[in-house]
Amino acid sequence: MCDLTNEIFTNETAAREYLEANRWEDGPFCPHCGETEKVQRLNGEKHRPGLHQCNSCRKQFTVTVGTLFERSKVPLNKWLLATHLLSSSKKGMSTHQLHRMLGVTYKTAWFMTHRIREAMKDNRPGPMGGGGKIVEADETYIGSTGWVFTHGRWHKKRGTGDAKAIVSLVERDGRARSFHVDRVNSKTIRNVLVTNVSRESDLMTDEAQFYKRVGEEFKGHQSVNHTRKPNNSAPAASVLASK
Ligand SMILES: [Zn+2]
Structure with a gap:
């Protein structure tokens, strides 16, 4: 397959x-x-x-009732592709890559990623990551005020309104955990990260300010620009900072 x-x-x-x-x-x-x-x-x-x-x-x-694919307007073949890419890709797959490969909006790709990660959720105790391993952290806001459409695409609106925030951690071999936080800031993000991720890991996040400081507590920290202009032939993600 x-x-x-x-x-x-x-x-x-x-x-x-x-x-x-x-x-x-x-x-x-x-x-x-x-x-x-x-x-x-x-x-x-x-x-x-x-x-x-x-x-x-x-x-x-239908066959999708009771699965993570139910009640979605996204065609089932795209769901299967997304699930396949997220679970089998050796290096893992970012929401941005998925958005480009599936031909769905970044927002849709994010929700698909989140749902698939929830389904693959890791219940084993102990820290994620470790030496030589990459852990990707990302945050999203559930609720209509969580997204704004500007410059021709969707952007996450940070830390405003009553939207519920979810922080997701994904290890680049399929283990994933998600957390609800009341608000996203350096303190709540740090709390989730240091209690779940081995400090020997390489951390991969977006460019948000609240990852900067805690990033220094890990072996490596790379931040990726999710809001790069569409139709740019350059790589999907630009690595802006790495140690
Ligand atoms: Zn029945």
Whole structure:
């Protein structure tokens, strides 16, 4: 499944059939009540492709119900590609790279990344990262006031309003953790970082001021510019500071 031109990454129907074959190895089951027998596929023009009917609880469902892909306007093939890229890329994948590769807005790429990372969430105790390992930290704001559209693209609005903030930490091999914080500032960011990440790690963040000081407590710190102009042929991310 490493071939990125694979149909399941480019075609929505192929993506759905792939997910059905994998999730429903022993046949479809109802995600609402668990029924495995009295389940039927609804064919025909008037039904959404992949729609099923449970004759036990009378509810309808598709294969995405109960997965991280449900209730999204993003085509399933893009979800599969994003999940594949985020979980298999050796060096990891930034939201910015994903935004470019999937052809979705940065905002959409961020929410996809966040949802996928939540699903891959690491519950093992102990610090993330370590010698020679990169840990990426990023923050976002949930709520309508969290984003502003200026200079032709979306930007995160920092530390204002009542938006809820989430700080995400991602180790470049798939381990990920997210934290709600009341507000994002040097103190809350530092608290999340030093209690979760080994100081032997290389830290990768955006250019926000509140990462500068705590960055010095780690073995290395690189900050990446997320707001580079679109259609720039230069690399997606510019490394602005590194030790
Ligand atoms: Zn049911």
